[in-house]
Amino acid sequence: MYEDKTLVCRDCGKEFVFSAGEQEFYEKNGFKNEPVRCPECRRARKNAARTQSREMFDAVCASCGKPTKVPFQPRNDKPIYCSECFAQRRGR
Numbered sequence: 001m002y003e004d005k006t007l008v009c010r011d012c013g014k015e016f017v018f019s020a021g022e023q024e025f026y027e028k029n030g031f032k033n034e035p036v037r038c039p040e041c042r043r044a045r046k047n048a049a050r051t052q053s054r055e056m057f058d059a060v061c062a063s064c065g066k067p068t069k070v071p072f073q074p075r076n077d078k079p080i081y082c083s084e085c086f087a088q089r090r091g092r
Contacts, residue, residue, distance in 0.1 A: 001020070001024075002020035002021075002023040002024055003020055004017050004018065004019050004020055005017070005018040005023070005034070006018075007034060007035065007036075009036070009037050009038035009041055010036040010037055010041075011037050011038075011041040011045075012038060012040070012041055014038055016038035016039065018034055018035060022035075054071045055071070056069040056070065056071055057069065057070055057071075057072065057073055057074055059074045059080040060080070061080060061081050061082040061085050062079035062080055062081060062085075063079075063081055063082075063085035063088075063089070064082060064084070064085055066082050068080065068081075068082040068083070
């Protein structure tokens with residue numbers, strides 16, 4: 001069925017193995033393309049995206065009135081909640 005393949009990383013240029021098990025996983029989950037980055041570069045890229053800072057906007061919680069920050073531009077047509085009030089409302 002599947003055989004290990006040696007691929008070249010797009011970012012660092014090192015060779016890495018795309019194992020038969022990984023190929024099976026990719027097909028089983030509907031992934032059409034082979035990986036283009038080695039596991040180390042994929043991990044580094046994922047971590048960089050996670051730590052990238054987002055622009056935060058000041059807002060006032062519609063429930064408790066505390067100042068809070070949100071990662072989107074608040075609009076006047078929808079209420080904004082602090083994280084505590086949001087969690088309480090979500091649990092309803």
